[in-house]
Amino acid sequence: MTQLDARPRAGDTVRGSAPADGGVRDGVRNKGLGGNSVGLMGSAVIGISTVAPVYCLTSTLGSTAGEVGVQMPAVFLAGFLPMLLVAFAYRELNKVMPDCGTSFTWTVKAFGPRVGWMCGWGLVIATIIVLSNLAGVATSYFWLLAGEITGSGQVAALDDNKAVHILTCLALIAAATAISYRGMTATKGVQYALVGLQLVVLALFVAMALQKADSGDFASSVDFSWSWLNPFAVQSFAAFTAGLSLSIFMFWGWDACLTANEETTGSEKTPGRAALIAMVVLVGSYLATGIAAQMAVGSGGSGPGLANPDTSDNVFAALAGPVMGPGLGVLLFVAVLASAAASLQTTFIPVARTVLAMSAYQALPASYAQVHPRFRTPGRATVTAGVATGVFYTVMTLVSEHVLVDTIYALGLMICFYYALTAFACAWYFRAELTRSARDLVFKGLFPVVGGILLGAVFGKTLYDMWDPAYGSGSAVFGVGSVFVIGVGLLLLGLVLMTVMGRRSPAFFRGEVLTKETPALIVAD
Helix, strand or coil, X not given: CEECCCCCCCCCCCCCCCCCCCCCCCCCCCCCCCCCCECHHHHHHHHHHHHCHHHHHHHHHHHHHXXXXXXXXXXXXXXXHHHXXXXXXXXXXXXXXXXXXXXXXXXXXXXXXXXXXXXXXXXXXXXXXXXXXXXXXXXXXXXXXXXXXXXXXXXXXXXHCHHHHHHHHHHHHHHHHHHHHCCHHXXXXXXXXXXXXXXXXXXXXXXXHHHHHHHCCXXXXXXXXXXXXXXXXXXXXXXXXXXXXXXXXXXXXXXXHHHCHHHECCCCCHHHHHHHHHHHHHHHHHHHHHHHHHHHHCCCCCCCCCCCCCCCXXXXXXXXXXXXXXXHHHXXXXXXXXXXXXXXXXXXXXXXXXHHHHHHCCCCCHHHHEECCCCCCCHXXXXXXXXXXXXXHHHHXXXXXXXXXXXXXXXXXHHHHHXXXXXXXXXXXXXXXXXXXXXXXXXXXXXXXXXXXXXXXHHHHHHHHXXXXXXXXXXXXXXXXXXXXXXXXXXXXXXXXXXXXXXXXXXXXXXXXXXXXXXXXXXXX
């Protein structure tokens, strides 16, 4: 590995030259990543893969139905709206600052180093939580699939052995870390096949679920109603916000398109377009699958119903055979395993590149700015993320039997935190330009602010609700809901680490390294 040196300081000479068209107004620091490695389609595929649509559906379809009943499709749309508005903020910021630090870099330039550092921490810790859950789901489906293939219930039951489960999980994390370590080209090739498999199997599931609904094979089948798309029909505001938090989780990860911006052809525009493509594909997949599944088995809490507490945390495991039959049902197991494994690999992209940027701008120790000379990836940051994921999942699995449910609920808090900050950063950063045209007002001001307000409201309501031990899995720590302990505890840990870094790297926290006025370095060709 080679260590990047000469980190930028106020007044540094700009390396390279700005484009003639002024497309990169504030520029980015050349961090040594492999440029022009990904195009529009590859970037969109990475965004879809990071979200892991099949994994998200199997882990949250039942939980969402349990919160809001038949209004599940409406909540999917409600979760899509703020994400779409925030995506416009990302697009506008990326046009002028295509920096792999994304939320961290942009919020530092808008609000200063401390707010920006916490925003970066929110992204990093949210990604670690997702990586750990992805590894857990991939492990479970690995053994379920092995049991289906061998026809042995004993093989499938190996997943219930905690030692076997953890060791398998750690092996999958190590494999995903190794692929990510080798660069974007290796990542892109794997993802085309895995994302294509997911979408094809989802389409097949939707078609067969609709056929089951039409034939009335399940006593719990229900006819489609347009009222399912009415969010105001949800029984209570608390149920709506709980469902919305889960829905927002289902869209998390599209911004991986942006964190790979320094490695993307046309870094100013391509990542933003790719993010919007990924969002449209995701909302279409979620609505089609949610409606078809609900028509087939209903959203009740018993039998094959989506909200059955015995199966709601892994819906596809329960519906694969009944909906698709024993032969084709195996494809759904394969799709979930492929979804979790693919996302496990691509989710290293945002966390490693955010840590790289934070290190390059002196917000984290300099060692994390190391880039592999051959693969041109943030090697040290990628390996550290892999180790952190393995440790986090192992500890949480040993401590809590409901780690998957509680960390997913806590994840919604982290997502709302850093997405909302980034949305507000867009409006504040461009505040002097909002009166130039109607387009600037809408895309740089109105949309980001509305998106930030919506996510901020979800953050506040979720924070209030999660104090109750009944929120999430129902477990508690000294009478306080474990989801609250996990979510708030991780944010407080960020404050502690920021204080430590403030002593080790005072220049960054004095605003001498990265501010709106500081000349940033342009990416070298």
